[in-house]
Amino acid sequence: MIGIVSDSHDNLPAIRQAVEFLNSENVSMVLHAGDYVAPFTVREFKNLKCPFHGVFGNNDGEKKGLNRAFSEMGTEIKEFEEINQGGKKIALYHGTITEFLSALISGGEYDVVVRGHTHNPQIKKEGRTLVINPGELCGYLTGKRTLCLLDSDSMEAVIHEIGVKEEAPSENKPGDAPAEPKAETTKDDTVSGKDTQTGK
Numbered sequence: 001m002i003g004i005v006s007d008s009h010d011n012l013p014a015i016r017q018a019v020e021f022l023n024s025e026n027v028s029m030v031l032h033a034g035d036y037v038a039p040f041t042v043r044e045f046k047n048l049k050c051p052f053h054g055v056f057g058n059n060d061g062e063k064k065g066l067n068r069a070f071s072e073m074g075t076e077i078k079e080f081e082e083i084n085q086g087g088k089k090i091a092l093y094h095g096t097i098t099e100f101l102s103a104l105i106s107g108g109e110y111d112v113v114v115r116g117h118t119h120n121p122q123i124k125k126e127g128r129t130l131v132i133n134p135g136e137l138c139g140y141l142t143g144k145r146t147l148c149l150l151d152s153d154s155m156e157a158v159i160h161e162i163g164v165k166e167e168a169p170s171e172n173k174p175g176d177a178p179a180e181p182k183a184e185t186t187k188d189d190t191v192s193g194k195d196t197q198t199g200k
Helices: 012-024 039-045 063-071 098-106
Strands: 002-005 029-032 052-054 080-085 088-093 112-114 122-126 129-133 145-151 156-165 182-191
Touching: 002 012, 012 039, 012 145, 012 156, 029 080, 039 063, 052 080, 088 098, 098 112
Parallel strands: 002 029, 029 052, 088 112, 112 129
Antiparallel strands: 002 145, 080 088, 122 129, 145 156, 156 182
């Protein structure tokens, strides 16, 4: 199982939630499609219990600082990365240059193309290529913190929303401490080559 995230944008609580969830799912690898923003966020990714691969996004101005931080995890962040996992060829790219992204998808060389940038989660099949956008981990634009799990054997991809769900009002007596909110993960879409936006 591969964990896929993008657009974390300095949101430390969201990164912590994602790391906790991905570790609980025992993923074998995590892919980040860019826009970490500041190097200080890397310390949260260090808590992952698996290898990490990532690419730069258009908001990652501190590239040297990010790579210094990620080097402590034994990884290097690039503009584009090609990964072979479980016999599948995966392209990892933020998605900033539309023409380059389109060429990756339409070329038919990759089993999976992972992209970010739009902040909107989407899984679709184009030809032989499964295109995955995990959405935004930060939740700033859509209000949803999302990520994706990909089974590289079955090629089934699932979008998950992570976050905090407030408990329903309880019958606490006056002066009682309010109930603590609980972390929640919901499964938004399960897709194997089906467009989550169009349904086609």
